[in-house]
Amino acid sequence: MSLREQRDFLVQFLFRPAGVGAVAPSSRHLAQAMVEWIDWSELRVVVEYGPGTGAFTADILARLPAEARFFALEINPTFCEALHRRFPELRIYRQSVQEVDQVCQQEGVSQVDAVLCGLPWAAFSHREQVAYLDAMFRVLRPGGQFVTFAYLQGLVLPAGRRFRRRLDEYFSTVESSRTVWRNLPPAIVYRCRR
Numbered sequence: 725m726s727l728r729e730q731r732d733f734l735v736q737f738l739f740r741p742a743g744v745g746a747v748a749p750s751s752r753h754l755a756q757a758m759v760e761w762i763d764w765s766e767l768r769v770v771v772e773y774g775p776g777t778g779a780f781t782a783d784i785l786a787r788l789p790a791e792a793r794f795f796a797l798e799i800n801p802t803f804c805e806a807l808h809r810r811f812p813e814l815r816i817y818r819q820s821v822q823e824v825d826q827v828c829q830q831e832g833v834s835q836v837d838a839v840l841c842g843l844p845w846a847a848f849s850h851r852e853q854v855a856y857l858d859a860m861f862r863v864l865r866p867g868g869q870f871v872t873f874a875y876l877q878g879l880v881l882p883a884g885r886r887f888r889r890r891l892d893e894y895f896s897t898v899e900s901s902r903t904v905w906r907n908l909p910p911a912i913v914y915r916c917r918r
């Protein structure tokens with residue numbers, strides 16, 4: 725992660741604190757915790773939600789099976805430009821995750837096997853959480869994998885607790901990782917199967 729990308733991230737947080745939800749990109753330790761649980765062998769279509777400046781993207785690309793399709797949805801135009809610079813081959817849609825089914829149509833896929841997600845769930849309203857999860861369930865196949873993270877301080881906020889309960893309502897299994905202390909701020913990873 726270059727200094728320029730770190731600066732871009734902080735500036736975007738100052739402009740859009742709720743949408744960005746963090747002052748710095750995730751660490752390589754959190755990226756590792758995000759990708760290590762995924763069963764990569766069964767994946768044909770993988771989507772990244774909210775890649776920001778690409779903290780998880782390189783780890784995803786390194787593990788992606790050769791025949792798998794991969795694309796990302798990132799709503800912030802500055803981050804989309806940074807991603808294009810860093811990963812010129814990556815298919816990036818400057819759209820909300822609420823429109824994931826339209827993006828899948830454009831990609832010519834009807835089902836997704838895994839979603840790796842960097843969205844700031846604890847910063848979202850009840851309506852946003854439900855709208856984004858409902859949209860994902862229009863494309864995530866039964867048995868599909870979903871991995872996302874939560875900052876420690878967000879776990880005690882009403883929206884963070886609501887999101888945790890919501891995961892149990894939507895998914896058949898939900899596991900939490902150990903705390904990843906080497907991240908700003910420290911975080912845990914939720915590992916879910918539909």
Ligand SMILES: C[S@@+](CC[C@H](N)C(=O)[O-])C[C@H]1O[C@@H](n2cnc3c(N)ncnc32)[C@H](O)[C@@H]1O
Binds near residue numbers: 746779
């Ligand atoms: C906490 S940052 C995480 C960025 C990156 N994954 C990381 O871990 O460093 C949240 C990201 O989600 C993006 N985002 C927020 N709401 C979104 C939405 N509705 N659709 C797509 N991306 C969104 C933000 O622009 C930002 O890049």
